[in-house]
Every structure is written in C-alpha cells, then in structure tokens.
C-alpha cells in the first residue's frame with residue numbers, strides 16, 4: 001500500500017479542498033509535489049500501477065476525482081504520473097495545471113483502437129499529430145490550429161520504443177469525444193486513408209494544450225483492438241495484448257525522459 005507523500009517526505013499537510021490546492025483545480029497538487037517529467041495515463045488504475053511497479057519510492061501525492069497523482073524516481077530521475085480520466089475535458093484541465101507545477105515534459109501513455117489492418121493488439125503507436133474531433137481543445141484554440149506533439153520529445157519516445165520492440169509504429173491519431181458512435185466505421189476508414197493509425201479520446205487535447213500551456217508533450221498508445229470491431233458492437237479489448245503494449249509504452253516513455261532529462265537540469 002502506498003503512503004501519501006507528506007506522511008513520509010516531510011511535506012506540509014494541506015487539505016484537498018483548501019484554496020491553495022484549488023489553484024490546480026484538477027490535480028489539487030502543490031508546486032514541489034510533482035516532478036518536471038510526468039506520465040499521463042487516462043486510467044487512475046494505470047497511474048497506480050506505474051507508481052507501484054515502475055517508480056522507486058513511488059508515493060501517492062493527491063487523489064481528486066479521476067485525477068490521481070504519484071511521485072517517485074526512475075533510474076534516479078524524479079518522475080510523476082497523473083491520470084487524466086476518460087475524455088478530453090479532464091485531460092485539458094490536467095494540462096492547465098502543469099505549468100504551475102513546474103512540469104517541463106509530459107507523455108500520455110494510453111490505449112487506442114486502430115483502423116489499420118497492419119497493426120495488431122499490443123503494438124504501440126507514437127503519435128505524430130492528431131485529428132481534433134473533440135470539443136475541449138477548441139475552447140483554447142480555433143480548430144484551424146494543428147494538434148502536434150513536441151518534436152524532440154516525440155523523437156526520443158520513438159527511439160526508446162524502437163529499442164524495446166519491433167512493433168513500434170508512428171502516425172496520426174483520431175481523437176474523438178465518442179468511443180462507439182454511428183459514424184465510427186466510416187470516419188476511421190476515411191482518416192485511415194490519410195495516415196490515421198490510432199483512435200483515442202485525449203491525444204489532440206494534450207497536444208493543443210501542450211502548445212498553449214508551453215509544456216512539451218507527446219503521446220504513445222497501446223493498441224487494444226480494431227475499430228471495426230468496436231463499430232460492430234464487439235467491445236471486448238484484447239486485454240492481454242493491450243497490457244503488454246502498455247508495459248512497452250510506459251518503459252519507452254520513462255526511458256525517453258531519462259534520455260532528455262539531462263537537458264532539463266540546471
């Protein structure tokens with residue numbers, strides 16, 4: 001069982017609902033509680049898994065709604081993980097908290113469907129850009145603005161993924177406000193013809209807010225199945241393959257942080 005960080009790290013105890021914590025309205029974290037390098041899974045359970053299985057001395061910092069934050073180290077580098085919940089509004093709110101928390105790089109480690117017959121469950125996709133079929137980012141930037149990740153962070157992420165697996169792909173992602181909806185099959189076929197390889201619900205918001213909030217951001221996704229199956233009502237993901245891909249994505253993201261970490265000190 002993880003302890004809260006202020007139990008063991010001599011931090012001030014500040015109530016979750018205090019005005020001081022509300023300055024970061026989603027995460028309710030304080031400056032100093034979050035490391036400069038942050039992983040962003042959607043699922044709070046995945047945040048916990050990362051803290052328990054990948055961090056040294058990973059400790060729970062704060063749990064507010066679906067936004068659960070942990071801090072620890074990886075290969076000696078201070079790192080944090082914050083879950084963004086399901087969908088772009090929550091992801092956008094987390095991104096808005098990050099500048100105040102001193103975050104210098106953020107990587108989404110998520111899951112996706114794929115419309116690409118060449119990809120298999122358990123493959124990982126490093127996103128090179130995203131179709132903005134979600135509403136949250138449009139509250140921050142008009143929809144003619146592109147959703148692109150940070151180039152250097154993305155290059156480091158792809159490099160790290162390729163050292164771990166020969167099933168690391170890169171390409172565009174379709175980020176949507178829907179999971180299963182009437183136009184899914186047609187839309188994903190249309191976009192797949194122009195290079196979309198993954199379908200998720202947060203990447204484009206994280207990329208656009210990364211630009212707006214000046215937090216270099218990138219995304220890596222584990223494929224959990226084909227969008228054709230979801231569109232046809234076959235909703236069960238390939239859980240075993242998905243989890244294998246998630247483990248690859250987490251390690252690649254952390255290794256990318258270590259690779260770029262040197263430039264973020266001093």
Ligand SMILES: O=P(O)(O)O[C@H]1O[C@H](CO)[C@@H](O)[C@H]1O
Pocket residue numbers: 041042043085086087109110111112179200201202
């Ligand atoms: O596994 P996560 O990171 O939550 O990502 C994907 O999974 C959820 C849908 O099941 C959406 O949040 C989608 O983007």
Ligand SMILES: O=c1cc[nH]c(=O)[nH]1
Pocket residue numbers: 111112113114179199200201224225226227230
């Ligand atoms: O948004 C998502 C996430 C996982 N799998 C899908 O098919 N869609």
